[in-house]
Amino acid sequence: MSSQRTPLRTRASFTGPISSTPSNQTTVPRASYTELRPPSRTFRTSSPRVGPLSNSQISQSQSRSRPGSALGTIGSSRPSTPSFTRNHEPYTGTITVSIRPNPHSYNPSQSNAWEVDHFSNTITHTGDLSTFSFDNVFPPRIELTNKEVYDKSCSNIVQNFINNGYNGTVFAYGMTGSGKTFSMKGDVGDPGFVELTIDDIFNKIETDKFHKEYEISVNYLEIYNEKVIDLLEVNNVMNSDLKIRDDPIHGTKIVGISNPIITTKDQLLQLIKKGDNNRKTSATDFNARSSRSHSILQIRLSTIDLINKTEQHATLSLCDLAGSERATSNVERRKEGAFINKSLLALSTVISKLSMMSNGNGNSEHIPYRDSKLTRLLQPALSGSSLISILCTIHLGSATLNQSFVAETYNTLRFATRAKDIIITVEKNSTSKLSDSDSFKIIEELKRTIENQNNEITILKLNTNNDSHNTSPSSSEDYPMIDNSRLSDLEAENRILHEKLEHFTRLTDLQKTETVILKNDTLNDILGSGSHSSQMVMANFEEYYKRVNYEIEEYKGYINHLESQLKHAYEQNATMPPHNNNNNNNNELSKFASKHFEAILKDQEEEILQLKEMLKDKDHIIKGLTKSTKLRRLADSNSANISVVSSGSNNDHQSGPKPIVKMASSMTSPTRSNKENERYLREFNISPRKPKATIDISETNGIKFVI
Numbered sequence: 001m002s003s004q005r006t007p008l009r010t011r012a013s014f015t016g017p018i019s020s021t022p023s024n025q026t027t028v029p030r031a032s033y034t035e036l037r038p039p040s041r042t043f044r045t046s047s048p049r050v051g052p053l054s055n056s057q058i059s060q061s062q063s064r065s066r067p068g069s070a071l072g073t074i075g076s077s078r079p080s081t082p083s084f085t086r087n088h089e090p091y092t093g094t095i096t097v098s099i100r101p102n103p104h105s106y107n108p109s110q111s112n113a114w115e116v117d118h119f120s121n122t123i124t125h126t127g128d129l130s131t132f133s134f135d136n137v138f139p140p141r142i143e144l145t146n147k148e149v150y151d152k153s154c155s156n157i158v159q160n161f162i163n164n165g166y167n168g169t170v171f172a173y174g175m176t177g178s179g180k181t182f183s184m185k186g187d188v189g190d191p192g193f194v195e196l197t198i199d200d201i202f203n204k205i206e207t208d209k210f211h212k213e214y215e216i217s218v219n220y221l222e223i224y225n226e227k228v229i230d231l232l233e234v235n236n237v238m239n240s241d242l243k244i245r246d247d248p249i250h251g252t253k254i255v256g257i258s259n260p261i262i263t264t265k266d267q268l269l270q271l272i273k274k275g276d277n278n279r280k281t282s283a284t285d286f287n288a289r290s291s292r293s294h295s296i297l298q299i300r301l302s303t304i305d306l307i308n309k310t311e312q313h314a315t316l317s318l319c320d321l322a323g324s325e326r327a328t329s330n331v332e333r334r335k336e337g338a339f340i341n342k343s344l345l346a347l348s349t350v351i352s353k354l355s356m357m358s359n360g361n362g363n364s365e366h367i368p369y370r371d372s373k374l375t376r377l378l379q380p381a382l383s384g385s386s387l388i389s390i391l392c393t394i395h396l397g398s399a400t401l402n403q404s405f406v407a408e409t410y411n412t413l414r415f416a417t418r419a420k421d422i423i424i425t426v427e428k429n430s431t432s433k434l435s436d437s438d439s440f441k442i443i444e445e446l447k448r449t450i451e452n453q454n455n456e457i458t459i460l461k462l463n464t465n466n467d468s469h470n471t472s473p474s475s476s477e478d479y480p481m482i483d484n485s486r487l488s489d490l491e492a493e494n495r496i497l498h499e500k501l502e503h504f505t506r507l508t509d510l511q512k513t514e515t516v517i518l519k520n521d522t523l524n525d526i527l528g529s530g531s532h533s534s535q536m537v538m539a540n541f542e543e544y545y546k547r548v549n550y551e552i553e554e555y556k557g558y559i560n561h562l563e564s565q566l567k568h569a570y571e572q573n574a575t576m577p578p579h580n581n582n583n584n585n586n587n588e589l590s591k592f593a594s595k596h597f598e599a600i601l602k603d604q605e606e607e608i609l610q611l612k613e614m615l616k617d618k619d620h621i622i623k624g625l626t627k628s629t630k631l632r633r634l635a636d637s638n639s640a641n642i643s644v645v646s647s648g649s650n651n652d653h654q655s656g657p658k659p660i661v662k663m664a665s666s667m668t669s670p671t672r673s674n675k676e677n678e679r680y681l682r683e684f685n686i687s688p689r690k691p692k693a694t695i696d697i698s699e700t701n702g703i704k705f706v707i
């Protein structure tokens with residue numbers, strides 16, 4: 001993991017799709033994303049939500065073919081989770097909305113206010129029979145783990161964040177004590193969304209460790225009484241009310257928030273734990289440890305793909321909102337409650353307006369994102385920069401005993417319904433190509449890290465040896481153990497880094513080869529001569545190859561000559577007598593001569609450098625040519641039993657380059673024996689049954705360059 005952030009060169013544009021659908025799904029034009037149809041809902045005549053829909057309203061809503069509209073009828077289309085097409089076009093669809101009841105406020109032996117059908121993902125009020133349908137409606141089972149809920153409602157977004165560069169936002173919404181923190185943070189033996197997400201991220205890092213570089217940074221904040229507080233730096237008074245500003249890349253930014261770079265999973269978990277301990281919680285009427293603030297954990301991931309040499313940046317926000325609640329007698333709680341309710345109301349209003357706009361009912365009116373810090377921070381996500389999943393936690397409650405639960409659950413379901421109506425178009429963050437200087441920087445950084453590790457390994461080994469010889473009774477027995485485990489960790493890490501470095505250097509080298517070859521007119525002429533026979537292409541290649549080799553030798557000789565001249569000139573310069581200060585004329589003359597001389601030396605140095613660069617380029621050409629020539633030979637001799645030899649002898653290059661041959665009619669050679677063929681095939685790691693039949697200058701894996 002790099003300790004230095006790669007500069008963000010492109011403005012992040014949000015592109016992207018998701019999904020639970022298999023990747024072999026065919027590309028569907030956006031307008032016909034029928035699989036993106038969101039949960040449909042039946043409005044029964046007694047629905048207290050919006051009142052019954054008239055027949056004309058129902059047919060109107062059914063005939064409207066907006067993708068992702070939540071207005072449909074149960075049975076006509078099952079609620080579907082947003083899907084992504086294979087080639088990751090921008091995702092257009094709805095927000096994933098899931099409902100999770102708190103099992104503690106549900107009693108199966110009593111008559112409950114709500115009935116859940118987790119097969120059809122619906123929830124029905126047992127009194128007025130109004131039914132709501134969502135992407136997921138989970139059963140009120142105590143055995144239901146956070147992992148099961150995460151897999152269905154959240155992992156899709158996390159995977160698209162990790163693998164495809166989409167921003168993601170997940171938030172838990174619901175009344176106090178309904179299970180938001182339980183779902184996000186988890187419990188003993190039942191890790192929550194935050195930990196499960198971190199597991200997914202670090203598992204991916206482990207899987208891709210040989211061909212990808214990841215950099216993770218994190219910030220963790222809470223909004224308490226409309227103040228933004230850095231949970232990782234609570235003791236800093238400067239961080240007691242951070243300001244939110246517009247940001248061209250991320251939409252909004254929090255000025256001055258700490259943003260540490262994370263290198264290990266444990267480090268991240270420790271930081272989050274520290275932040276959690278700093279979060280404001282208190283006992284309320286419904287929850288002994290109620291969150292009195294909204295918390296937002298933001299994980300930023302930069303991915304460098306060492307194979308494709310691209311980089312990508314994405315942000316995942318995990319929000320645990322404070323719960324709505326009724327008035328309480330405690331003054332402090334009342335004040336907090338007022339702020340919480342106000343910001344939740346602002347969120348609700350924003351969601352409602354966005355939903356109306358998505359349904360074509362609202363004009364493109366002002367969305368009041370600035371009414372609260374919460375909506376201001378969620379603004380980029382809600383306005384289309386991010387895939388969103390909302391987990392609404394509810395209390396099912398007994399119909400007779402807990403009337404307040406019933407009303408709150410109604411509120412939450414209404415909120416969830418509006419959220420489900422919102423249609424978002426989210427673009428994947430752009431992928432930018434690493435420049436040569438970026439590749440160079442990465443290679444240098446890897447080398448530095450390896451060197452530092454080597455030093456540490458040496459020191460640790462020395463320490464361990466000293467400890468084992470140390471007979472002092474006061475020496476702790478624990479230290480050698482710590483050192484040993486650190487030592488083996490370091491050695492393992494070091495091996496991986498070495499492999500990474502070799503791999504990346506090889507790739508950079510290959511890319512350079514390809515660039516040089518593509519820029520080379522003569523080579524392009526040869527490669528582009530589609531009508532020529534393979535023998536002719538081969539002959540031209542080989543002739544060109546000899547010519548380049550000859551030129552290399554020439555250049556080397558010339559460089560040697562220049563270098564010895566330079567050396568001689570420097571020596572002369574050093575032995576020149578000092579200037580005579582009394583003689584002005586002489587002095588001026590010698591100054592002029594010296595300047596002139598220096599200029600010549602500089603010119604020569606530059607020429608040598610240029611020549612060396614040219615030599616490097618030619619080396620790259622030779623590599624590419626050697627490979628393609630051998631592959632071509634192999635393919636020809638294996639498939640058509642055609643063997644080609646160069647038209648000149650080994651001494652040809654001594655007599656200078658020849659013009660590139662135009663026809664290969666005179667080229668014949670003894671057919672290579674089977675044994676020889678096998679040797680070649682082994683050398684190129686190619687299966688004898690499937691010889692390469694095309695000239696492929698881009699394939700390197702497993703192929704040794706022989707010059």
Ligand SMILES: Nc1ncnc2c1ncn2[C@@H]1O[C@H](COP(=O)(O)OP(=O)(O)OP(=O)(O)O)[C@@H](O)[C@H]1O
Nearest residue numbers: 102175176177178179180181182287290291322323
């Ligand atoms: N699905 C669940 N399974 C088991 N226990 C749960 C579940 N959901 C919530 N609980 C328990 O219910 C209590 C309240 O949950 P939690 O603190 O997560 O609520 P909350 O919605 O975050 O409340 P607040 O808004 O007040 O912070 C906790 O004791 C928690 O362990």
